[in-house]
Amino acid sequence: MSEAVKEQKLDKVEFDVQLQPKDLYRFNIYQTYTGIQGWISVILGILGFVMAGITFGEAELPYTILYIVVGFLFLFYIPVSLWFRAKAVLKTNTVLAGKLHYEVSDEQIHVTQGEDAGDLPWEAIYKIVANKNQVLIYSTRINAYVVPREQIGDQYEGFCKIAKRKLQSYKLKMKN
DSSP: OOHHHHHHHTTEEEEEEEOOHHHHHHHHHHHHHSSHHHHHHHHHHHHHHHHHHHHTTTSOHHHHHHHHHHHHIIIIIHHHHHHHHHHHHHHHOHHHHSEEEEEEESSEEEEEETTEEEEEEGGGOOEEEEOSSEEEEESSSSOEEEEEHHHHGGGHHHHHHHHHHHSOGGGEEEOO
């Protein structure tokens, strides 16, 4: 196949997405732990358990228990609550729970679900982040379209090429 034909085929890629709780959970974990607040919560959780170990037998028991509770709260409660929130959102939000069809072209990202449709022009994209599990297409600093990588399939390479053509490099954080 000639290069011109290959390039012409990249003018548009299409794929369907059906979100699962794990997909929203990964997004929530990413949002929670990639910022400074996430790092602080991990440090505070570890510090809580370290302080519990230091004070065990040396300080009054309620202080040791308090440190354990703090460690548990920051290291375990937050991820568990994010999992249950992801499940609840998919049960109550029909848009996220339904199948979405994406058409990515040089003009925009067009998303349809049944009779409803929406367009996201490339100029309105805040950034795109992709890792081995998901592609996050941010329309604002905190709102993103969550696209599981496994559901893009062989269209991922074409998606990346279009995104690299349309967005400045500082707006792209994509891994292969």
